[in-house]
Amino acid sequence: MKEFVFRAKRQKNGKRHIAPTYTGRYRLAGDPTDTDVALGVSDKQVAQEMLRKIIVDAEREREGLIAPRNQRDAIALSLSTHAHTYCDSRRAIRCDQKYVLELGRKLDKLIRECGWVTARHVTPESFEAWRAKQKKAPKTLNEYLNAISGLMNWLEPRVGPNPLRFVQRAQTGVAAQRERRAFTTEELQRLFDVSGPRGVVYLMAARTGLRRGEMQQLRWADVHLDTPQPFVNVRASISKNHRQAQLPLSEDATAAVCRLRAAGGSAASLVFDRLMPRMNRFRVDLEAARIPYVNDRGEYADFHSLRKTCGTMLTLAGVSPRTAMEFMRHSDMRLTAKTYTDANLLPVSEAVAKLPLIKVRDADSPLDSPPVVVSRPNASAAVPVGSRKASFLTSFVQPLSRLQSASVTESRETGM
Template sequence: MASLHRRSFWKNVPENATITIKAGKRIATWKDNRGTRKTAEVIDRNGKDQIRVSGKTWFAKYRDSQDIVREVSTGCKDRQAAQSILNDLVSRAERVRARILTEDEDRVSDRLIEPFGQHFDAYLDYHNAKGTSESHVNGIRVRIDRMVRECEIKRLIDVTQERIERWLSDEAKAGKSPRTRNSYLQALQGFCNWAIDTNRLAINPVSKIAKADERSDKRRQRRALTTDEINRLLFVAKHRPLAEFGRETKRVDNPQGRRTWTKEPLTFDSLPTALDRAREALKDNPDFIEELERRGEERELIYKTLLMTGLRRGELASITVGQVNLDSETPTIELASRDEKSRQDASIPLRADLADELRRWIDRRRAVRLTLNHTTMDAEALFDVPRQLVKVLDRDLAAAGIPKVDSRGRQLDVHAMRHTFGTHLSKAGVSPRAAQAAMRHSKIDLTMNVYTDPQLLDIAGAVNSLPSFDSAQFHQPAAATGTNGVEDFPPNFPLATAKTSPELSVSVQSENPGDSVRTQKNPENKAFSGVLESDADGTRTRNHWIDSQTRPTCKTLENKGPNGDGEPTIHQTFHSLLQKTSPKQLAAAILDVWAPDQIRELLTSLNESLD
């Protein structure tokens, strides 16, 4: 049978209590902090007078779905509220027995009413145990704490899609960028996914909230440095620490306070002059000059290492002297997994010139620290990287005459050096897969689309490297006229009549370019229409001249030739043409012009002439 009760505990008799005896029992009477009169029986426990006091929170006792007696806290100080929770627990147990709910769903229901902070503390412990970086854990804590506070989330069940979407909408109206809003949403989604894995949630209530489009409103877009800008920046970084002490003074135009002068800002052109003035001004303090020069060399090396390795600022700051391997065939920097963003060991290859500069830098540091042994030196940081390196970079950019923000709104910061590294890899023709490995990216689109600046790539040169495409190199195909490619073949075969002798007049183009044969053309070409000197008037009309018994044959003309009384015979004419053109072209032209009966007659005549 389900029931409610308050747990009791023992405590010492209050100092202001009065003990009286009633019905043989000792009764303590006192007033609490609110002035309410309290009474309780005094019991001697282990030689001490104590009283039994009931707690304020109601506990529920019931049988769960497996018929096991459970005793849980309702978290309520009001009995009616506690009774409502007890009724819910009993109802859930009955639904599980009836297989309306699963045991997992029932178990999740228990966790939904627990305080949100209890779940969130467990989530942070999970990240710390997993080895998540401290900065990432702090970012999660700050973002979720703010959302919980402003959304008034008390319990896990209070995390709803509607509530979070309303908060994100308010953030957008307040001017927060899409990337910032997405970072909050991503932190909460990660927490909810963990809650599902640990049976605290059945579904992710914020999984269907769409992320804001970061491309449409990108507040911080980085660009890559050009080669000339890199050289100018390295020159300024090396000499500016000393040149700062050689700046000229100038009067303030409208002084607001007691100060009436200020220093002229350094420029790239004035830097050499400022260096000379600084050395002259500090000539009595050579140690300080040496320290400023060392500081400039270190800053130049910091920039150069970032630009030529793609390391992040935090990763470079974690590098120790012992992690720089300069004695192998390929010099490398060994990045520990605890310091790498993806928590994986990485071996960063070094260019030979950068490796030589790092070797000289380490040797000079060892020479200064003669009292330190080799092991201690290996544990020291390679560079003293300022936490606010971006502020130092801004001053170096200004002195080098490099705009921090270009005309397109893209800006330069410390992380832009990593963009520069990726861009110059692509510009040098490095394959995308090799560039991805050098950048240590898990996805190649991140390397190509985010960390590659298309403004520095030779797009025009890439387009000009395409092969030329020209259809003019091919001759235009001739129409299918049946002449099998013959361009000019007006054959004129007026058959022999009583008045004329057989004559073959053709104009052909041979298979070899430029080799053509042209015979005498008749003044009137009747071959195409099939008009003959007879009463027939069509190419398909039966020609009575062909059937004439008086038509001369090839044999009657075989003795006539250029030197005889008549004109060339058909056999002689064909023999002359065959010496200058191919039989294939000649036959194609005959088939295209002559009627079938005329071709048969011609072949018969040729056959007779060969007998």
């Protein structure tokens, strides 16, 4: 093994230039070439001490006593810095902008609330402790797990295996923590009447199924009122599923939006600027409209219930399930039919009334009994048997001719 420090020399314009700082050079036993490292100091003894530490670390790395230098540097770097670099890498591969923003928001929240300073602090126990305190839906909790797992998988070449790789996902098949209900037409009308300028927000949400976050980012350039069928263009950058969609507007929603458009505003301005209600304001409007926030069945009437109202009213209007799924921008028809349709508002009684009726006899009325004598084709001609009364002889299987009937010597008389 060799090691020494030196100041690099080079010729420039016929003059000899010596570097102001030292460079270290070493070769470990078995290495085919020398390794140069810039030390960045002008004192030779300090440079020699720095080189000695570098060589000791290199030997320990070779023996597996410590992690490689790049891993040690990555572990020492703050997890927030890694998260920002990870988000930048997602942008570089052309991931959707909204997805990247939501990814960064979830990672920042986890790092802050779990107390993770570096990658070494990320443990299954700390994540599960954080998850146990949350009141979020299982699907949302799994999205947080996906976010941090994606970051740790990306860091694996630098910091080692993902410590969360064996953390189980939250079960999504359980009942929702908050069951929402749909508004009736009468309730929606009262809410629209008492909420003043916010009425157009509630009506648009119930007629288009737009989510709160989508409505907050809707601009007048997205609203097209001068076409034969007015519609709203939901940009992929604001849509939850990151897909562009065009939602036709109903007649009442068109009238409400036209009245709002008359107030002015540029194409780039927000449609519902300063109109989107906070939850406290929404509950005040519900109270004014005499609509309970939580009904007797424990079902909630929050802002997202307006989206459920849209799905329910499409069903009540007789819209086919496939069309309703497309309008609601769902990927699964079961989500539209089960989660976004209020079964309590379905016309079950009217459906039963349309069933064909079966005639039900009174309990005292006699039932029709089968005939004692079979039909005429299986009966013989009348034969006198010891009296003037005529009787019919029958085989109950084959008809008897007059000759066959007359040949019977004795027959039991059957009264007609």
